[in-house]
Amino acid sequence: MRNSTPSILEGTYRQEYGQVLATLLGWLGDFELAEDAVQDAFLAAVEHWERKGVPNKPGAWLTTTARRKAIDRIRRFNPDSVDPLTLETLERAEPSRSEELDEEADFPDDRLKLMFTCCHPALPLEQQIALTLHTLGGLTTAEIAAAFLVPVPTLAQRLVRAKHKIRVAGIPYYVPPPHLIAERVDSVLTVLYLIFTEGYAATAGEALIRQELCDDAIHLCRLVELLIRRSATQIDLPLSQKAEILGLLALMLLNQSRRHARVGSRGELIPLDEQDRSLWDERDIEEGLALLEATLQIHHPGPYQLQAVISALHARARTPGDTDWPQIVALYEELLKIYDTAIIRLNHAVAVSMAISPVHGLQLLAPLAEDLTSYAPFFLAQADMYRRAGHVDRAREAYRFALDLTRNARERDFIRGRIKALDVAL
């Protein structure tokens, strides 16, 4: 069966949008104009490809067309934001046989620059996330709004504000100089990990996992890794950060390897110790472990790598009883030395409750209550430890707190099931 032009176009959009936009932005230096020109090119593609068939190199066709559309727009509107020299640059960029372009050779890959612009720390985090998914992930406004469960106009406004700030504040479009790159790479990785965790442990809505967000985060992380590796001669990235990029990729792959086992046939949540481990994705685990191996060779452990090692210890355990909890406790202690947050302390307490006893775990939870008073996983962990320690009433109370704080429908079902099981056990 042949793919219809619209579905090819949809695939092309997600694949090529970021690169085409990045190239145009490199020439134009104006976010809005670049976006308009790329949109024009995709509209032209709908008509042109239907009649003449899909070109061999859709990305090159789109870039050339977008460039022409940009020239049209500049001639027509003559915007102040565009340097008069830009038109000359654009006209000079005319390739002789546009449809046979070698994309790799003729168009430098500007997506890394776009990544740094989208994740500039002067932009609020929510804008960084939306802009990254929109420009580099090729997601539409409606898709991002649906993924983050915000109304479409809210999300649209978020994107408009981000682009406006990029323009008026003079947020640069470039690969940052060496002394800034460390801070900026951190900011890129934070955005990618937030996209992933929102996909993997959806905080609200009906579904437990929103796979498209996980896929996007992993795809973009691979892209960042590839782009940085390719431009290794120009970017002097500290080893610790090279290791963390790989570490984050490994962490996301190892976590998502459990996605099919984590959700039951009725969409319900299945906790780690009750999962059917034969459903874990071997390919993700293998790739994650191989990446982790390579990362640890660099000898610059960081938060993502340590979390990936913990995830790997789970991945390697054939049964819940095989889990090396003492080792996991030790790794959380290492992690706390470099990255001390209430949530890591919570995970550490859970590991201690497994490695030593629920009572030891509860002792570590107590001082966290104030910081995590509105965090459902805290009460879930507490309830679970009370249950295992035989304090049924306290367990029930903690489950009820967790239930009140949970906005995800599937997690709510899971907690109700736990409360019911407590009553049955009585």
Add this chain to the structure above:
Amino acid sequence: MKYYLLSYVDEKAGAAVPKDEMDAWIRKIKAWTDAMQESGVLVRAQGLHPTSAAATVRVRNEKMITTHGPFAETKEQLGGFYLIDCKNLDEAIEWAAQAPGARFGSIEVRPVWEMDLPAAIEAARERGMLQTQ
């Protein structure tokens, strides 16, 4: 692009600094502004007297009300501003990071709204936002 670097510091803590330390502090600010001057980015630098020297004016129902002190009680107060002309936000951020005040106060980097004021007034008048005299 032009940016204002607005330096916010805790005046109370500043007032408690002994004289010799204060002299060293002023030398540091001088070194920083000199560096900006030499690299050609500095347009204008201006320190401010403390907020205790300030007056705040409001007009309500066409009645003028003058009060002493700053508009709002905050932990850090505006202590000086530096107008610089840079390539982009990152360059401005880098100069801000070198400000002595960044070590315990904070530096707000604000892009200047390049506005043709007479033209803006004319446009506002056309849209009926300003009453024609």
